[in-house]
Amino acid sequence: AEAEAKAAAEMAEAARVAAQKAAVERAAREKAEAEAKAIAERAEAARVAAQEAAAEKAAREKAEAEAARIAAEQAARDAEAAAQRAAAEAAKERAAAEARAAADERAAAEARAAAEAKAAAQIEAAKRAAAERAAAEKAAAEARAAADRAAKDRAEAEARAAAEAKAAAVARAAAEQAAKARAAAEARAAAEHAARKRIEAEAQAAAERGASEANATASVPGELLPPLPTHAPANDNVLPSDPIAGILEGDGVAEAEEGDLEAEEAAAPPTRKRRRAQRRSRRDRKRNYGIFGGMFGGR
Known part of the structure; x- marks a missing residue:
């Protein structure tokens, strides 16, 4: 009996639990259905609201588009007018x-x-x-x-x-010097010419005397004749047989030549050569100058 009572109690408990579970499930199903219905209602309301909003939006957009078209047309007209005014202003x-x-x-x-x-x-x-x-x-x-x-x-x-x-x-000095030299040369030539004439005459006379003396002494013995001179003539450059050169060794012609030389040296400008000539001895002048103005020997 206890077992049956226990089994009945367990079955009652199980029925209660099942009833509770069924009640919970029913409550959950009802709640879910209620929520689904509420969601459906809200969705319908949202759809209706969306349709209304869309209709309003479309109407508003249409109105705005119309207003925009009208505004655009007005703006175009205003812009055209402004452009015309601007063109006129620009043209002006x-x-x-x-x-x-x-x-x-x-x-x-x-x-x-x-x-x-x-x-x-x-x-x-x-x-x-x-x-x-x-x-x-x-x-x-x-x-x-x-x-x-x-x-x-x-x-x-x-x-x-x-x-x-x-x-x-x-030229004057040269002419004067030439004139003096010419005069000295003429004087010397005249003196030499006169001396030569005199010497030639004396030589001729001496020759004649010598010839006569030779003729006179041809018969005189040699021991009675005077001895011949043994010294050389004064001028070493003159031959002893030159009678004119021998006579020119005398003082007369030498003094004439010395005077002519001094006159020529006084007429001509002094040079070193003639200064050396002035220092020469009288004997050298007598030895080296002939009757024709030349020089028989060197210095």
């Missing part, structure tokens, strides 16, 4: 700018023409000044050249005159 400004540009160009052309005219005038003035300066420089150069030529001609004339004067003085 362009015309004004063209007028200003033409005026500026005309002013620039006038200024350029004035500047070119001024530059041409300045260039012409500079050319005239340069030409005048060149002419002045040329005139000054010609004047300087003329002065230089005149100075050169004057210097050449003075130098030529000095040279001519010097040449004339030299």
Whole structure:
């Protein structure tokens, strides 16, 4: 009985648990159905609201589009009008700018023409000044050249005159010296000629006397004749048989030659050679000078 009671209790407990579980499941199902229904209702409400919002949005967008079209058309009309006004203003400004540009160009052309005219005038003035300066420089150069030529001609004339004067003085001195030398030579030649004539005459007379004496002494014995001279003649360069040279050893011709030599030395300018000649002895002069002005021997 206890087992049956226990089994009945367990079955009752199991039924209760099952009933509770079924109640919980039913409550959960009902709750889920209620929630699903609420969700469906909310979804329907949201769909309806969305449709309404879409309709309103479409209407609003249509209105906005119409307003935008109207505004665009108005803006286009305003823009066209503004463009026309701007074009008119631009045309007006362009015309004004063209007028200003033409005026500026005309002013620039006038200024350029004035500047070119001024530059041409300045260039012409500079050319005239340069030409005048060149002419002045040329005139000054010609004047300087003329002065230089005149100075050169004057210097050449003075130098030529000095040279001519010097040449004339030299020529006069040479002429005077030549005249003195010629006079001395003529005097010496005359003295030598006279001495030679005298010597020739004396030699001829001596020859005649010798011939007569030879004829007279031809019969005289040799022991009675005077002895022959044993000394050499004074002039070593002259042959002993030269009667004229022997006679020229005398004092008369030597003194004449010495006087001629002194006259020639006084007429001619002194030189070293003639100073050496003045230092020579009288005997050397007698030995080396002949009657014709020559020299028989060297120094």
